[in-house]
Amino acid sequence: MSFKNDLKQLFKPYYIFNILLSFSYIVIKRLPIVCNYVFSTNDCEFDGRETEILFFLIIVIALRTRKAGSVTMINYLSSSFTYTKVANLILWFSADFLMGLVFAVIIILGALLLPEPTYSGPDKVIYFRGVQGLDDELARDKKVSWLITFYTAWNPACVNFAPIFAKLSTEYCLDNLKFGKIDIGRHPDAGKKYHVSDSSLSKQLPTVILFQEGKEIIRRPTADSQGKLINFLFSEDNIKAAFGLSGLYEKCKHIPLKNTKPHVD
Structure with missing residues (x-):
């Protein structure tokens, strides 16, 4: 996604709302007149506890967004909103319990009314509505290679x-x-069968698996000999290289199929 498109994305309600929430405590605490009224104090400086929370937040965002493979401005923002809102929630509760409750309600309402925009451009992706539909399609014609993404809508x-x-x-x-x-948040049986965790702490989201002749050939991320997941940056070039898409495409291109139409259940 280009920088120009990123800027266009920023003007969508979801991003505007979450940016405001992310900076709410800092801005209000640093505006003299507003700070005096909201916090009932003449001291509008950050105390030691507030400074520690904000410093820790910066470190967490830097580490987590890099591990998540965030490589554009929008990616960084999307990955950091959860952490910034939690930090603001802690700060508001520390300042005043009632303001913390109000902030929590605003977060919940925002999540319900302003969900994160999803991709709506062109694609040639088949969306499976259950593990049975996926298994049937993999078994239906084993001459077809499938690249399947296991994902959740909230991640x-x-x-x-x-x-x-x-x-x-x-x-x-x-x-x-x-x-x-296949959305393993809606179809957890698929995640269970293909060993992809859909928990909020999962490091397996997304997981991409290449199937050939109905069998798993390659997956990313994968685990090392100790069972620990190896970090994988889900960029376009990395996916092409990891799954050998160019070579696979040329191979499949010279072995065309006749009248092959997927049946999705």
Whole structure:
């Protein structure tokens, strides 16, 4: 996504609202007249506890967004909103319990009324509505290679990866090289069968698996010999390299199928 498109995204209600929430405590605490009224004090400087929380927040955002593979301005913002809102919640509760409750209610209402925008551009992705539909399609014609993304709608890394996967599908999709997605938040049986955790602390989201002849060939992220997940940056170039998409595309292109249409359940 270009910088110009990132700027356009910033003007969407979701981003405006969450940016305001993320800076709410800092701005109000540093505005003299507003600070005096809201906090009933003449001291509008950050105390030691507030400084520690804000410093810790900066460190957490820097580490977590990098691990999530955030490489654009919008990616960084999407990945950091959860941490900034939690930090603000702690600060507001520390300042005044009632203001903390009000801030918590605002967060909940914002999540309900202003969900994060999802990718709505062109794609050639098949969305599976259950593990049975996926399994049936993998078994239906084993000459078809499938690149499947296991994701959840609420995970920022999955949201950030959606336009990349969509672009790859339009570039590489063939009758015998197809792209699919399954929401393991809605269909946890799929996550359980293919060993992809959908917990809020999961480091497996998203997970992309290449299936050939109905069997798993490659997945990212993958685990090392100790069972520890190896960090993987879900960029377009990394996906192409990890799954050998260019070579796979050329191979499938020269072995076309006849009248192959997926059946999605």
